[in-house]
Amino acid sequence: MKIKEIQIKNFRNYRHLNLKLNENFNVFFGRNGSGKTNILEAISMLISGKSFRTSKDKDVLNFDANAYEIDALIERQGLEKDYNLLYERDKKKKIQVNLSNVSTLRELRRESPLVVFIPEDMKIVKEGPSLRRKYLDEAISNLDLIYRYNLNKYNKILKEKNELLKVRNRNLNERLLFEAYNIQLASLGSYIVMGRKKYIDTLNEEIKDVHLNISDGDEIIYIKYESPLEQYNDLKEIENYMLEGLRKALDRDLFVKYSTYGPHRDDLEIFVNDRELKVFGSQGQQRSAIISMKIVEINLIEKYRNIRPILLLDDVFSELDSYRRKKLIDSISGIQSFITMAEKMYLEDFKNANSNIYLVENNGVKQLNGGNNDREQ
Secondary structure (H helix, E strand, O other), X not given: OEEEEEEEXXXXXXXXXXXXXXXXXXXXXXXXXXXXXXXXXXHHHHHXXXXXXXXXXXXXXXXXXXXXXXXXXXXXXXXXXXXXXXXXXXXXXXXXXXXXEOOOHHHHHHHOOEEEEOHHHHHHHHOOHHHHHHHHHHHHHOOOHHHHHHHHHHHHHHHHHHHHHHOOOOOOOHXXXXXXXXXXXXXXXXXXXXXXXXXXXHHHHHHHHHHHHHOOOOOOEEEEEEOOOOOOOOHHHHHHHHHHHHHHOHHHHHHHOOXXXXXXXXXXXXXXOOEEHHHHOOHHHHHHHHHHHHHHHHHHHHHHHOOOOEEEEEOOOOOOOHHHHHHHHHHHOOOOEEEEEOOHHHHHHHOOOOEEEEEEEOOEEEEOOOOXXXXXX
16 A cells, blocks of 8 residues: 555645655654654544544644645555545544545545554553553554454443443442443453454564564563453353453442453553563663564554555654664565654665655755655745
8 A cells, every 4th residue: 555645735734735755765854843743644644534643633724724635646456546534624524535435434444554653652661551452452453343343332331331330329220230231341342352362462473573673683572461361262251251250340340430340451561581671671672662563563464454554653763773773664665654753864774765855844845855746835
């Protein structure tokens, strides 16, 4: 899958921008705050239907504009398709592929997988379990579209149960209602647990060699899935034990007023050379681990879906030594990548690569190594 050209109107700091893109590396260089990440965000909005920075479409409107629009010509498995996203203030955004409306993000995800690395992804290692679950759920959803559907249903039912736990009526029918919720949560949750187990097993099979390559053979990485149900391998068995756990947790849930048991409490632990990365890893090691996880995500999409995703890398090169930068570039060569950087010295890493290098400044973009791209007017 390749984006051949993209046109951006009234998005963030860009009133009008047209870019003809390289099928391999597209590198955006400029000072912090110049608008490099805004280009990646526009691509994310068009390809996935959502931003990696905000949940509100109005936040990305250019100054006093009342609408923004993103158009792109995308080649997928030898066929060219026109993508269009239009958002008008106070209206729902509309996405079309070849003039046909895309009704759900699930449909868009099926059409065009996307893998993203942003600086906030470092929090996957450093901060709480919710970010690690989010990473895991996004990675699985790129491979299994039913997983996202079941996860959304699970979260909806969980929210309803938690609301009831907060405002319980203390009547005899209450426990029957909780039982109905728990049966649904166990049915959906078992699929989530099984999906996570399978993905982590596959991730560990694939990531060892990827990370050894990135780390010059110095680091062996291992990811551990933390769930009270991770030892079970049969879907029905997981469902039965989950339902039992939900029932046992009810008195505790009633006391604390939220649901304390289920896959929404799962976590991951990341180890490098048998030491917990969160505690003992350097900044460079932590960044390398996340990069390796993203590379495996790309490889699995290509392996199981027979399509190469689009890759967005925002400020990924900082805190990587020259060896790790070179190995990263080698690992993603052939994947259309959009890369931002503020340090000019990193441009040297691409001097022998098939790449377009862009200077981003003064609300415009100029290609430095040839080409014919429009500058902001």
